[in-house]
Amino acid sequence: MLPEKTRDKITQLYGPAQTPPLAGKIEDLLGRYSSLMPSGRAAFLSERDVMLITYADSLRQPDAYPLQAMTRFAREYFKDIISIIHILPFFPYSSDDGFSVIDYRRVNPAHGDWSDVAALAEHVDLCFDLVVNHCSASSKYFQGYLAGEPEYEDFFISLDPDTDTSCVLRPRTSPLLHRFAGAAGEKWCWTTFSADQIDFNFHNPAVLLEMLDILLFYVWRGARIIRLDAIAYLWKEPHASCAHLPQTHTAVQLMRDILDLAAPQVLLLTETNVPHADNISYFGDGTNEAQIVYNFPLPPLVLYTLTAEDAAPLTRWAQTLEPVSERTTFLNFTASHDGIGVRPAADILSPAEFQGLIELAERHGGQVSCKHDRRGNAIPYELNLNYFDALNNPHAPAADQTEIDRFILSQSIALVLMGMPAIYIHSLLGRRGWPEGAAQTGHPRTINRQKLDLEQVRRNLTEKSLPTGFSRSAQVFQRYLDMIRQRRRQRAFHPRAGQQVLDMGKSFFAVLRTALDESEAVLAVHNVTGRPQRLNIEPGRLGPVPPGQGIDLISGQKISPDVNGSYQLDLPPYGFLWLKVS
Incomplete structure (x- = not known):
């Protein structure tokens, strides 16, 4: 029987009235x-x-499915790294490079099959996306809905097109609403992101039940982490913001249960x-919602820091980061399959600093994606360009080694x-952007999604082309791997290890991490x-660890304190x- 809290x-x-039947299902x-669930309780994340x-x-490889190619690459390069x-x-x-899902329980046959996913899982843990807010207009759910099939009745939200949705x-x-022809006449359906991504109606308990089924199906198929895509918009009320509503948090809590x-x-x-x-509200009380939340302000703030040579905003923001509980942590990143989201930095940077990023x-050859506010004004929300190119103008002559150093520093943060x-x-491989791809597809995000x-790739990781030696890709990859190897050895980098962000002036970004047992x-x-x-x-900057001979984990150089x-x-x-001091 389900616990009372659930x-x-x-x-x-x-x-x-709905609780007994839905709880029974x-x-x-x-x-x-x-009987299909993996056994045992794994430890929480570590350094x-x-x-x-x-x-x-x-x-991609000519003789293999892409998932098989990824497994080969992981087996060759990622042991004790990723x-x-x-x-x-x-x-x-059907669109959006995978985020308009037609069938949630099948592997795209162009990529491989479930056996290929399982083969990859033999080498690494896996994170799957549960695209929970919407599905493809070509999915069985939406096609059944349009056909009037009873199973999919009320799976989606249809409104009178004159409904006031200004909130x-x-x-x-x-447009929020798009028109579709159904068996019973036209329907104006709720589409938060595009006409091909139809929002589910979570007012219907059958929708929740189906998503819970898929959630457990993914666990059975090997997921250690489930990413809830676009979760903020899950619950809909026409006269509300429909972002971060209390019902959305309750739904996340139910999934966690x-x-x-x-x-x-x-x-x-x-x-x-x-x-x-709003982002960190999805930690809930630290025990009842997500265990991991993206650190979304980090990419635009690091970009500002290195292009303006001013660490002050990054330092001020990072000083506010606090651990929520022993079972929660942040996901720190600078680049992803999407662009560089700038809205999370809008309240941290000044208007002039924010405009400078735009x-x-x-x-640097990127595009700026906008959304509309309630007055119809265009508001930038994403910079569409590769992160290496964001830091280093691909159209301007520059010292290649300086470009690599600047990029590697951004990843160290x-x-x-x-x-x-x-x-x-693309960051791990030291890639630049693909503007030709964005021009071909007409989608700005393609610039960072080259296949x-x-x-x-293997040749790029060993070739020599710069005056200093190895190519950009080879240098970035090797320096990245060296940093990761060092990181994995240090208890001070445990996700819950102590953190103190030190203000050392605008020219520096400094972080002191202290092991949980304060031994290093x-x-x-x-x-x-x-x-x-x-x-x-100065003495005391290393927290509870007394000054002593230290070592720079990056260069291997020993560093000793002076007489003071x-x-x-x-x-x-x-x-x-x-600088490690034990």
Whole structure:
């Protein structure tokens, strides 16, 4: 029988009359999957966990399905490096590079099949997307709805086109309602993101039950982490904002309850690219919603820091980060399959600083995606360009080594902060953008989604082309792997290890991480400028760890304090160190 707290959530969503029948169906669902669930309770995330974000077909080979090519690459390069791979939606789809799902229970046959997913899971843990807010217009759900099939009645939301929806928060500029021809006449259906992505109606308990079924199906198929895509918009009320509604949080809590009952080792990751306070609200009370939340302000703030040579806003924001509970943490990243979301930084940067990012993206060959506010004004929400290109103008002559140093420093920041790092495959491989692809598809996000030939990637990782030696891709990849290896060895980088962000002036971003047992500390100091900098670390800056001989984990150089217990650090342009003191 479901716990009382779970039944209470059902009542909150659907009322007391619906609670007994829906609770019974959920109990039946749990019973059906009980023998299929992985056994054991895995430990929470540790300093050894690093996530790779990739499409199933980011790497291709002529003699293999893309999932098989990814497994070959993981087997060859990722041992003791990457512990989790987030495979972006790998199901049959009709648009949006996978996020318009046609069939939630099948692997896209162009990518492989479930046996290929299982083969990859032998080498790494996996994160799957549950595209919970909407499905493809070509899905059996929506086609059945239009045909008037009783099973899919009320699976979607149809409104009179004259309904006042002005209160609804719009993440896109497309119409909220789109017209479709159904067996019983035309229907104007709710479409938050596009005409091909039809929003589910969670007022219908059958929709929730189907999503819970898919949730458990993914666990059975090997997911250790479930990413809840676009979860903020799940619950709809025509005269409300329809973002972060209390019912949405209750639905997330219900999913967490079901996983805690069936597979407590599986973690929820919420995708809510919104201002920081709204974003971290999906931690709930620290025990009842998502265990992992994206650190969405990080990508635009790091970009500002390195292009303006000013760490002050990043430092002020990072000083506000606090652990929520022993079972929650942040996902720290700089790039993903989407663009660089800027709305989370709008309340942190000044208007002039924010506008500077918009202008920088345009100068660097990117595009700026906008949404409309309630007055119809265009509001930038995303910069569509590759992160390496955001930091280094692809159209301007520059010293290649400086470009690489600047980029690697940006990735170090994400690696040292409290939480688990996540790395987009194009960042790991040191790739630049693909504007030709964006021009071909007409979709700005394509600029950061190029599919790569695995053999060419292998050649790029060993070739020499720069005056300094190895190519950009080879240098970025090797330096990234070296940082990850060091990170995985340090207890001070545990997701729950202590964190103190130190204000050392606008030229530096500095983070002190202290192991849970206070036996070691790592001080990560970044020179965010293109000029050499000297920094004096005074006694007491290393928290509970007394001054002693330290070692820079990046260079291997030993660093000793002077007679006063201070460390004198000399950092080259865009240089950084991870000073470990035990």
